[in-house]
Amino acid sequence: MNRPKVIVVAGPPACGKTSVMLHSIKSLQRLQKRVAVVKIDCLATEDDIRYRSVDVPVAVGLSEDICPDHYFVVNLEEMTNWAAAEKAEVLIIETAGLCHRCAPGVDKALAVCVIDCHSSIKIPEKIGPVLDTADIVIVTKGDSVSQAEREVFRSRVRSINSNAEIVEVNGLTGAGCEHLARLFSEKGDSADLVGARLRHPMPTAICSYCMGEMRVGTKYQQGAVYKMDFPEVLCSLK
């Protein structure tokens, strides 16, 4: 079976992932590429409806109780199998990106991070690993800030990821998406991801609460339990 080229798109909620991908998919289709999409979210999503509007097969995975990025890796092999069965050449996986500790980037897949320059100058640092491990960083919503702010934002991104291609895109009008689609077709290869490695380790989820514990208190906790350090008690409140 032919393997699709996998593009993993991550970024904070509402940063413009779907908007940008919709325009990019249209450009990819103009380049005669067959595209399939998987959307991974936590509880609910309507992104599948938006993706269907550009005539691509869409699958949705809802991670519910667990971190969407863990859920993503657990299902990655099956996602690529499904896309291959759909005869897709490019598989775009949009992840919810709620967890700032995780990064879904995988070797042999193109890692794309979307951030919105209208959010906060601290965002590039906060989302650390997703940005750090990306091959392409897409900066959206430049239309709502000044040129100077866009340039400052860009250099902040650059200081965290010195290698990535940084692309400014307007998710509303699609400006910049044609270039993005070209990068998508030029960079990376179709590959079997079985055996490919995560670019950044996922955090361990091995405490009692990962297993469904609901009660508060040390006596209910088993497994890897990490407790906070507190400053020395000085009774400083009068």
Added chain:
Amino acid sequence: MFSKISILTGYDKKGQAEAVEYLEINAGEIYSIVGFTGSGKTQLISDIEQMAQGDSVTGRRILIDGKAPEYTVRYNPESKLVAQLSQNMNFALEMPVRDFLIMHAESRGLEVSENLIEEIMKTANSLAGERIEDTDILTRLSGGQSRALMIADVAIISNSPIILVDEIENAGIDRRKAMDVLTRKGKIVLIVTHDPQLALIGSKRIVMSNGGIADIVALSDEEVIAERMINSITEMLFVAQNKIRSGQSIQLSELTFPEAL
């Protein structure tokens, strides 16, 4: 160095070819961009800022010295040909003025010095009303203060050969002085404006309608005289405005009418 930009026009909002097919602007020329709200003025300068290559809503292509610009010229701030003062009245980034100026200067590849920061603050404060301190947080500046700082920043840090200015008039700052700070010899300057005084600074006017370039109008001999009249009326209004703002009363003797009236 670069000597001209060309605009290969595209389509208006109805998808019809723009009335003006091709436009060339040479270094040193000042054009104004006029038209009703929503007619596509901001879109035109955004196409120029992004050096669109048929990939924006208008389908326009922008050439530098007759050629499509290299990728780095389009996107790398260090080699950017364009400085843009956008229509935004406020900053969105929450950081101190000083940090912002330092980061912006660095991103444009400038040597950051105390003198540079001082020069920008001095210029901004010469345009603003209430004083801006370099410790102020960007997002807490007023519309006028933000605008003044953006102007000083564009003039001194983003000192590029093409300057794009979007509706500088709507922030209660001294427009003439702002234009003096922004325009320098040898640059291409495009001014989007509704203000007759600013519109007449340009030797030509690009008239926008329905998203397309509808016409190019050259400044006429009569308008050269009109410009002087409009300037002195504006001057008079400015005197009155300052009197009122500083809590004084206007004296008739202080208002001088242009001779031609």
